[in-house]
Amino acid sequence: MSSMVTVTETDERSPLLHNSGEITPFTSPSPESSSSATDPKQRLVSLDVFRGLTVAKVSSKPAATKKVILRAIKLFLLGLILQGGYFHGRDDLTYGVYINNIRWMGVLQRIAIGYLLASITEIWCVNKNEVNSAVTFVKKYYIQWVVVVLLGVLYMVLLYGLYVPDWEFEVVNGNSSLSVPNGTETQVVHCGVRGSLEPPCNAVGLIDRFLLGESHLYQRPVYKRTEECSVNSPDYGPLPPNAPAWCLAPFDPEGLLSSLMAAITCFLGLQYGHIMVHYKGHMQRIMIWLVSSSSLLVLGYVLTVTGVPLSKPLYTLSYMCITTGASGILFLAIYYTADVINIQKPMILFQWMGLNALIVYALAACEIFPAALQGFYWRSPENNLFNATELLFETVLHSEKWGKLVFVLFEIIFWGLFAGFLHIKGIYIKL
Template sequence: MMILVDNAGGEWPAINHSPWNGVTLADLVMPFFLFIVGVALALVYKKIPSKLDSTRKAILRSLKLFFLGVFLQGGYFHGENDLSYGVDLTLIRWCGILQRIAFVYLVVALCEVWLPRVQGSYFGFMQNYLFHWIFVVVTLTVYLSLLYGLKVPDWQFELPNNRNITMTVTCGTRSNLDPPCNAVGYVDRQILGVNHLDQRPVFIRTESCSINSPDYGPLPADAPVWCHAPFDPEGILSSVSAIVTCFIGLHYGHFIVQCKEHKQRIINFIVPAFILLALGYVLHLLGIKMNKPLYSFSYMCFTAGAAGAVFCLLYILVDVYDIRYPTLLLEWMGMNSLIIYTLAATDVLVDFIQGFYWKQPQKNLVRSFSSQVCSRKSWEPWISQISIIGELLVTLSTFCR
């Protein structure tokens, strides 16, 4: 899904990440991945021969993911049409997708290994994993307290393309969830440093920062100063909220381990999924907006519920009815997800291919493929033909009726 979004999201903004509030197709990828990590952890730690050995393996795996993420998203690869490589350590980006997964995985794995649990009856899931849910409540309390309780002062940053110019963002507010003055960005700036954040954040596609919103575009004439500011969508505080998504997946894994019948499992899958979906949607309507960069509470509930619903659907399709052929490609991608992500979704393969170009770096195979396959214009003739066929079918059905 992210390969699709990364290559076609510019031409089709509806599938690209939401500029700020709201949920799109791309915004489901991260929580879905964290959810399935939780499910896998419940199966891996179904039996724990040695807690110390399990802890050592979890720490090593997290470190591998973290440093791979820094290498892929820290700034070493400079992107399309740029054939230079390397990163200034004073500007390296410490956070990223794999770094968040590594952090969340480590926390949830250690909780699953070390927190006490009591094997009980079918109705005792909450009691069996009481300490797990206490940890979840504490995590959410810390996240919400900091998000709404921290006062964000005025702050400064240097322009990415001109480090000699310093800009000032005026804040001095509390409980602000807008791009320039939220507590998520404040925590990252205090701990990581403003120069180590994402220099091209998603909010530059908002109406305030782009005349082509929700796509990238030139700045409006009255664009605010913060449109140039850095912000990390996989920062520290938002990753604390992301831990809860993985715990929900872990709970689904517990259902698999403890429930032995399909009906039992499906009921336990679908009921929490719809409760979370409804809760996230209601919170969004009440003003607690779904927001991926902040990993807001409503976003966490809605996307975890969506992950649970999709998981239940796939369980019914594959495990209950044994219909595997439509999912064989997904199964193969799931078993090789890290190498596929490394090569395709982080542009390692793209950077390699675009090294072969015709006279100018811009005339490479990557650019040619993107312009021909992912361009909206290349699909418009096909879409118009489909529309004409659809209109003919509607007319024919009306006539026959």
């Protein structure tokens, strides 16, 4: 998922946006659609689908900064509750977490970091120059681009420059097929390299182990699904014979260093919103977005070909460029469909989910609702409505893969309708 943030307008219904006396809502109707843009009940659909952050008119910078910091803290704490280990997800009817093993980082924590950095620069680092050309646009927001470059350089220097020595971790008996006696055993991972992007010896894991602690990292990283670590690859499964020790090591895909690169996507999305604000014509906006998104896609592809791997766990530069560019293309397609040719009904589910994104994320993506639903079962925990529905699709389609795909699409429609119900009732969950 790209953490792209678009500057459009503030809205009290959106859980991650400002709505205070210090930060005034901003609207930017285009000449071609002024009737829909100026009517608060008929806002641009694409803004609901792909909305984000704006600090358009700030009357008190210190007060706005305070609200940004408080919002980021609340978002970070919510992430700790949802992804810190208290909820155990599907197929586990227990809950609770040992404080010494709480996971510090997660998706919402990463969003909080990007949100904080982007908001602070929008409040303090944007001058009051009027934008009437590409040159004045760059001059107005150049400090944000400087921050982007600094974050990118810092990430690349640490990723390729840090020396990763040999390191060790503890394996608890019963969690592996390695020869571990009763209790725990210390496993040693041999590295002694610099600039490695392989699972056991990269600088991303090194920084997280040093600053966060091994016990506070994600315990089921994606590399446990590789052929070296799972007989059921590309899914989780038992360890194959002679599996390397690092297969059992923790690794956080939302770690500190990778979150620096993820924060850059917030700044890039911010510029997409700035284009919405300063350029009023539909085609003018579309051409700028198209060139920007295509450039990011091409740059990401070139980086991949030249040796920078496409890695989500490390959030590499190539991954950031490709996912942000793809997000921009998707946003452009939605904008053109909903606001230019005015076909809005197919976008209604996205609009509803955008208005209540936080509650949908908590219940669906963090698997709180599936786990709660699995609490009601017949004779054994496996016989529950959630698993039965998934099994039904697989049986009807005579394929496990296609059945899972249709089940996922069914879930998306379900949560879209659920968000629509909340919208009809005027219920919006926000921080």
